[in-house]
Amino acid sequence: MARKRKGRDISGWLVVDKPAGMTSTSVVNKVKWALQAKKAGHAGTLDPEATGVLAVALGEATKTVPYITDALKAYEFCVRLGQATNTDDTEGEVIAQSDLRPDDTAIKAALGAFVGDIMQVPPKYSAVKIDGQRAYKLARDGEDFEVEARPLWVEELVMTGRPDADHVLLEMICGKGGYVRSIARDLGEALGCFGHVAWLRRVWSGPFEARDGLSIEQINEMAHSPDLDACIRPLEEGLADLPMVSATAEGAARLRNGNPGMVIAQGIEYGDECWAAFDGHAVAVGRYKAGELHPSRVFNL
Structure with missing residues (x-):
């Protein structure tokens, strides 16, 4: 006989502004605990060091997760030029360097190749499966393997700033399955100077926006109270598209x-x-x- 799940039967969405240093699964577990919810899941993983909107589905809203996962998403991020890392972000080891620093004109010209229908190779340190195993596990074990390119729709990729010669700020709107770390890596290679993500923020995901999200501190403060229940958004918002x-x-x-x-x-x-x-x-x-x-x-x- 199956064991009955403990918790409350509540359905809807709680939008979280995920902090850096926390996994998406940890955020879901925090929300589930704070609401004493029987069932919860998220719509679209964010890397642990990434920040921004993470929409947590509760109860029956978990059935609408695929529609948020498939929706367009917007990211703001910073690319560190001159260095490639084995993880394509600041968490990894530097594996290649260059003294070349392209000017703004060269960077803007290179962005066009990453807009529209493109093929993208996910990072080796990612959750894609290779012969049934997660790529990041194979990478950590020192296995030699290749990750196949996957199609990605990029609606927009624009340069928004250049704080200094080593860094460039970008904004991207893309479809399902996009890896910002891969964009940074491939842009660096296209420019001949290498590159990786310095920081990353998901601004919106489908109908949900980071600016409307609760912080982990707010969730802790309102845990097990009607105040947090009042922040739950209708299941129907997950069907907006x-x-x-x-x-x-x-x-x-x-x-x-x-x-x-x-x-x-x-x-x-x-x-x-x-x-x-x-x-x-x-x-x-x-x-x-x-x-x-x-x-x-x-x-x-």
């Missing part, structure tokens, strides 16, 4: 049982993915077909 249809009362009942249900839709094409609402709450996500939603995910709210 999907069109909405309205379920009829009978349709909602059928959808909740996992069956196709009648919905009222405007501007929705046959086969479109969308979500159904009834009485202001999400009922299901699915495909629209001839006046009905065929559910792929059902919410038990």
Whole structure:
């Protein structure tokens, strides 16, 4: 017999402004403890030294995580020119150096190659799997391996500042699976001077923004109190990038049982993915077909 999970059945999103030096998993565990939540997960890992928005899904909202993971994200970061490291950030060992320092014109000209549909090789110190094992574990064990290039959509990559000859400030908007460390590494190689990430901040992820996020200190202060409950955002915010249809009362009942249900839709094409609402709450996500939603995910709210 399966052991029953302890905790409260609460659903929604808590937006956290993650500090440097904390893993994404640690943030989820902190939120879960502070809210005494039965179930929680995050939408998109941030490196331990990175800061910024980490959206934590609670309860039924965990079913909407893929839609935030797939959404566009924005990053602000600083590239340290003249040095390559084995981790592509400041945590690693310097493995190559150069005295060359490109001027601003050269840097801006090089950025164009990293915009649009590109192929990107994730860092060796990353969570991608190689033959069933995490790349970072193989790297730490001294294994010799290659990481395959993966497609990435980069909507925008712009230079925003040059504090000194060694550093350049950039902003990037990209799709799912983007590694800012790889951008820094590859930009340094393209410029012929090497490079790695000095610091990194995720400004927004889908509908969630870092400026709206709670700090870990605030979460600690409000732990186990109604004040923290009041910060939970609706599950439906995780569906912001999907069109909405309205379920009829009978349709909602059928959808909740996992069956196709009648919905009222405007501007929705046959086969479109969308979500159904009834009485202001999400009922299901699915495909629209001839006046009905065929559910792929059902919410038990």
